[in-house]
Amino acid sequence: LTQSPSLAETNVPEEEKIKVMMMQSCSYYDPSHYLKVPLGPLPPSHTCFKSGQRGHCKKKCPNTGNKTMEGVPRIKRSSGIPMSFMMEVKDPNAEGTMITPKGKYAIPIINVEAYARKRKEKPPVLQEEPNSSSSSSSSSSPAPVPDELFPLICREIMTEAAVIPCCGRSHCDDCVRTALLDSEGHTSPTHHQRGVPAGSLNANQLPGQV
Known part of the structure; x- marks a missing residue:
């Protein structure tokens, strides 16, 4: 009955038709159709976060036993930025470098133009200021950025603050x-609790309260 092309033309009770209809409507979401964990070799674009080399994961890194070697810093992905707005670079340590879906390093073109501009030096007259003006300028200098606005993951000023529910911290x-998403079992980067889905993040409307 489940293979019948039209339930309306079958000669069965209405209750049976309803049961078959409900089974057919959710058969696509059966656990047997879930995406399995890939068992084959990793794609060539996969980058190890410990050595920065491609072709192997962190668990199978040849430098796993080397305690003196520090892991490479996490590089932000270029998600949402068209490739026509990106310029490919070779140095992953270049300022503003992102990683593309193909595993290559690139910098937004608008950032390249900004980094290429040299800061204008002050005229010699403005470099030496009198003591009175220096004291007034020091008093009117902006307040330092609080440490709470520097999250533990990137150590940069927080943007689009989101609260992780396991520990209540903002990143x-x-x-x-x-x-x-990159961790095993959706592990919290600060509280190290497993099973924290990315969909459970809440936007922090008050970034000062982190």
Whole structure:
């Protein structure tokens, strides 16, 4: 009956038709159709976060036993930025470098133009200021940025603050979402609790309360 092309033309009770209809409507979401964990070799674009080399994961890194070697810093992904707005680079340590879906390093073109501009030097007259003006300028200098606005993942000023429910700490939405998706079992990057889905993040409307 489940293979029948039209339930309306079958000669069965209405209750049976309803049961078959409900089975057919949710058969696509049966656990047997879930995406299995890939068992084959990793794609060539996969980058190890410990050595920075491609072709192997962190568990099978040849430098696993080397305690003196520090892991490479996490590089933000270029998600949402068209490739026509990106310029490929070779140096992953270049300022503003992102990683593309193909595993290559690139910098947004608008950032390249900004980094290429040299800061204008002050004229010699403005370099030496009198003591009175220096004291007034020091009093009017902006307050330092609080440490709470520097999350533990990227150590940069927080953007689009998101609260992780396991410990209540705030991080950059892109950083904490990437850390949860790249970890095994959706492990919290700060509280190390497993089973924290990326969809459970809440936007922090008050970034000062982190």
